[in-house]
Amino acid sequence: MAILAVNAGSSSLKFSLHPLEGGQVLPHTVSGNFQGLEPGGQPQLGWKYQGKKHEETLAVPAGEAPFHVALARLRALVHELAASQGLHAIAHRVVHGGGEFSESVQVTDEVLARLTRFNSLAPLHQPHNLEGIRQFREAFPEVPQVACFDTAFHARMPEVDYAFALPKALQEQGVRRYGFHGLSYQYVMSVLEKETIRGRGRVVMAHLGNGASLCAAVGGVSVATTMGFSALDGLMMGTRSGSLDAGVLLYLLEQGWDAKRIEKLLYKQSGLLGVSGISADMRTLREAAAGGKADAQRAIDQFTHRVIRETGALTACLGGLDLIAFSGGIGENDAVLRQQVCERLEWTGLRIDRERNLQADGKPVWAVHAPDSRIEIWVVPTDEGRVAAREAAALLLQASLLESALA
Secondary structure, three states: OEEEEEEEOOOEEEEEEEEEEOOEEOOOOEEEEEEOOOOOOOOEEEEEEOOEEEEEEOOOOOOOOHHHHHHHHHHHHHHHHOOOOOEEEEEEEEOOOOOOOOOOEEOOHHHHHHHHHHHHHOOOOHHHHHHHHHHHHHHOOOOOEEEEEOOHHHOOOOHHHHOOOOOHHHHHOOOOOOOOOHHHHHHHHHHHHHHOHHHHOEEEEEEEOOOEEEEEEEOOEEEEEOOOOOOOOOOOOOOOOOOOOHHHHHHHHHOOOOHHHHHHHHHHOOHHHHHHOOOOOHHHHHHHHHOOOHHHHHHHHHHHHHHHHHHHHHHHHHOOOOEEEEEHHHHHHOHHHHHHHHHHOHHHOEOEOHHHHHOOOOOOOEEOEOOOOOEEEEEOOOOHHHHHHHHHHHHHHHHHHHHHHHO
16 A cells, blocks of 8 residues: 655645555655646646656646646556555645644545635645645545644644733634644654654754744654744745734835735745845855855845844753754755854854765765764754655554444
């Protein structure tokens, strides 16, 4: 049997197929990504199978939605590659579970209806996550669908961290810090706990990519994180602003901006893209900065500074630091950023090994701390799909055992 893990976005569909052996979820045998799924787009499929890369451009018949075309191709691909195994479940990454869902759940009509209430809390992600589930339920009606939540990892945060300084009535309505990137943090934590005893200590994990956040954990449990009520808070990101004085929003409202215009500004026109005026891609900005583009360097410096500043804050909350881990597209691949962050945190007793840091790219997990460092530094490429697949397998096994016990 195999489990398909999917992450449906507004213009993309990421997927990975994970074999099940003896109840254990194995690393994916096939993974890929559809791009260009927005209305009027032309789906581009890139996927890997047995180490070989494949690329396809899909034709979209008149009147057909690109997402439906991509879904049909994915269904055919899954049946082709998993024909001898069968599909045990489909695990969906869902960004927001609100205060209602603190663990993965099998999807029903009722569950879907409850999850739509959180669309406004994650407008770039939640509606597309849920539409993906609807489409997969229709395409694979015989296969259980499981929702796995990015917010679930942070469900045990203490109130002192998740509560805002607002009237209690608003908190009772769900206005609080939730935290995100939970599937990524869950994976990174599982790797660290196997690699080093420090993984059970005071840990700061940095998920740095187009979306970026930090998480402080003790004993494998999240105790603080930089993202909050929405995925806008905390660090500067690819196109998102990160933390922003609420007075700026009041000012924009006074200037005649409406909610849609502000939403577009904060989610799509800010961050690395907004500051640089060039790109949201750190690789592009590195090249531009090397070519003398001052705004590109300004965006890089601002992004790096925010990571350093928030790491210091979380270290204070933890009362010290035993380990820091880098993950996400930037965290895993940008050796310069890792070095700059760690060198600015040397006052904590942290020392990075420059040579090992340069060798980290492409490694499954890699320690980059110097021998005299009091704090361990790790680079851990994340695998949210494998976590989602594990969650689905565990949930369905539990349901099966319960049915057996009641039979």
